[in-house]
Amino acid sequence: MSESQDSLWQGWESEFFGGADKDSLSKTVPASGVRSSVADNRQILNILFMIDVSGSMRGERIAQVNYAMENIIKELRRRDDVNSAIKIGIMEFSDEAEWVTSQPVPLEDFPFTQIEAKPWITCYAKAFELLNQKLRREEFLNPNLGEYFAPLILFITDGEPVDVSDYPAALNKLKQNGWFKKSSRYAIAVGEESRNEEIGMLLAEFTGVRENVRYADEGDALCSLIEFITVRASEVQTSMVSSGESGKKAGDSIFDKPDPSLFSSMFNS
Amino acid sequence: MEYLSFHSSRIGKTHLLSGLPCQDHSADGTLNGIRYAVVADGHGHRRHFRSQTGARLACKAVVNALKVYVEAKEPEVLLTDEFLNVLKQDICKIWQDEVLLNFAEFPWTDAEVDEMRSLLDEEELERLLDGRDALIPYGSTLCMAFVCSEGWAAVQLGDGCIVHVSSDSVYNWPMPESVLNQGNRTASLCMQEPMRDFRHCFGKDHPAALLLCTDGIEKSFPIQSAGIASFLHWVWKNACSTESNRSDELDRMLDTFTQRSAIGDDVSVAGIVTAPALQPKPSEAQLKKEFERVFAQLVETENTISFNMRRLERLRGVAGQSELEASIRLTIDKKRQTAGDLRAAATRMAVELGLPPPPEVLIQEPDRSKDSVHRAESHTQQIAETPTDSDATELGQKVDGSDARTTKQECETEESEPNGGHNDEVLEMRTRINGWIERVRLLWRKLGKTDTDN
DSSP states (O other): HHHHHHHHHHHHHHHTTTTTTTTOOOOOOOSSSOOOGGGGGGHHHEEEEEEEOSGGTTHHHHHHHHHHHHHHHHHHHHTTOOOEEEEEEEEESSSSSESSSSSSSSGGGGGOOOOOOOOOOOOOOOHHHHHHSSSSSHHHHHHHGGOOOOOOOEEEEOOSOTTTTTTHHHHHHHHTOOOHHHHHEEEEEEEEEGGHHHHHHHHHHHHHSSGGEEEEOOOOOHHHHHHHHHHHHHHHHTSSSSSSSOSOOTTSSSSSSOTTTTTTHHOOO | OOOOEEEEEEOOOHHHHHHHHEEEEEEEETTTTTEEEEEEOOOOSTTOHHHHHHHHHHHHHHHHHHHHHHHTTTHHHHEEEEHHHHHHHHHHHHHHHHHHHHHHHHHOOHHHHHHHHSSSHHHHHHHHHHHTTGGGOBOOOOOEEEEEETTHHHHHHSOEEEEEEEEOOEEEEESSOOOOOOBBBBOOTTSSGGGGGGEEEEEEEEESEEEEHHHHHHHTTTTTTTTHHHHHHHHHHHHTTTTSSSSSSHHHHHHHHHOOOSSOEEEEEEEEOOGGGGGGOHHHHHHHHHHHHHHHEEEEEEEEHHHHHHHHHHHTTTTTTTHHHHHOOOOOOHHHHHHHHHHHHHHOOOOOOOOOOOSSSSOOOOHHHHHHHHHHHHHHHHHHHSSSSHHHHHHHHHHHHHHHHHHHHHHHHHHHHHTTTSSHHHHHHHHHHHHHHHHHHHEEEEEEEOOOOO
């Protein structure tokens, strides 16, 4: 059997016989009578946005995030792919964290409405805990809905977390999550106050790779950066032949080198 | 037994890139109560430069050959070696006649002749030009199956495959092996003696399905494997979910297949399948798995509805959002229909499995009324913790002239009020406190202090 035949067979195998029963040809038609469309059988890419909605994001910053999200939805819909079904999850976090979508919503059913900043402070621990809760088969990655690409996670924040004693433990626990390890993670530090190596290193701990941490001021650059990362990274995630996981290693970046705005010591030494 | 049939042919990745047409063809239909399906694969070699026409004419020849007999013969006569041999001869003859008619109507073009000049030797070219080898450019394979009241039969010339799914759901490959098909070589209608390798088989049972495909699909899987069986099973499930013979979704699925397949060839599938009501009953394990799948889809759909309704609620009264509102309503309506179908299916399966039906309410909305109270409490706690009270007081005075101790005391006083988290004054106080905390931290950092410093 050639390699190409083998990989294609693996792609269809779990679709019908669930792995455990693959040798039996006597298992046949499901009885649901529910029409199964081609879309249902596409591999699923969950794009999860973790958006800082603390008080300091109010005004131009959150406006640019909203503008970017609107454009991303339009662009991803325009690029509808026969191989992948994109689903969107949005978490808003400030002092607390909350999934706006209790499950990722299919792109075609996702109406983007404005995200509002709230008058609270910035805490990361709850955001990390909530992400850890949902990156599981019982939650966002239900195998009954299909096979998954490794998720794409984009973390957008403008400032240091207040919960300095809490978030490291939460982040360490999150890093034990298998889906988190496999995922592609990017972080954007927004605004002048976040433009320092300390923030850069903190976010690099989340992304696992310094190149995946980028800085943007609060103007058009923020909007463009969010759009670029989401669209480009989702293309990379879905461009691999289906085998249940992305061919790129988690953290392989769409950028060549770290952002000098955040990691200046690497470039000034 | 009631049967449906379907067919689809799609161009392969290789032909798409090279500008060649799709050289596969397929057809299905009914003739006097006999349901048939056929696929044909025109050869890809340059010498067979009209093979797409050859494949089309092969399907036509099958229909014309069957027509002659199905009205005249009793069904049981159709399922004999003698009849099938005659049928195969007729198919070959009709195909040859059709090809020669086509050649007469459309002689070789200059471009075609030039192409062959570079490929053929002198004698071969002469035979082509005078029509003695006119069949070769039209070369094609052929797979056909039909079912009647007494059973089923199939004929095959060249590569491709025919799969028989029995009424107890076993997949079989009933066609005898070819003596000629090896590697890229295949028997063909354009051979001098096509009957040498024109095979047939038949049965007096009533299969659940007869599924045919060309080698663009067959060679993408291990031979006679569960893989190709599962692929054809998927095709069957989706192709016959509607009454029409050609499903747009089947076409799309085959397009997906050609993109994924390393072979890159044109692909065709056709089939004759039992109508859904008569399909074999699944086992309990299959039913349970399917129930879980449908239930997961139902939860997802209900979640999508709930999310869209929350969005709609937020847009109420906001000017300039009528288009978005309309779009959201449309999504909700569409999803409600889907949810209805899924719920009905899940309920039906739950009954069969002896499970309770899915609950009416699947999505728990978060209790947001508690949220603000919790926030008020946690903010109070954070103010108490970071930084220390005395240091914070001193810095608060330095930063904005306000008395942070007073602020904290006000906060503590408010905490004792029965509904301290809900009114505008509290909200404003929280905002000030949050701003104070953030400014303190900035200043703290500028002064080169950490949180543990005094």
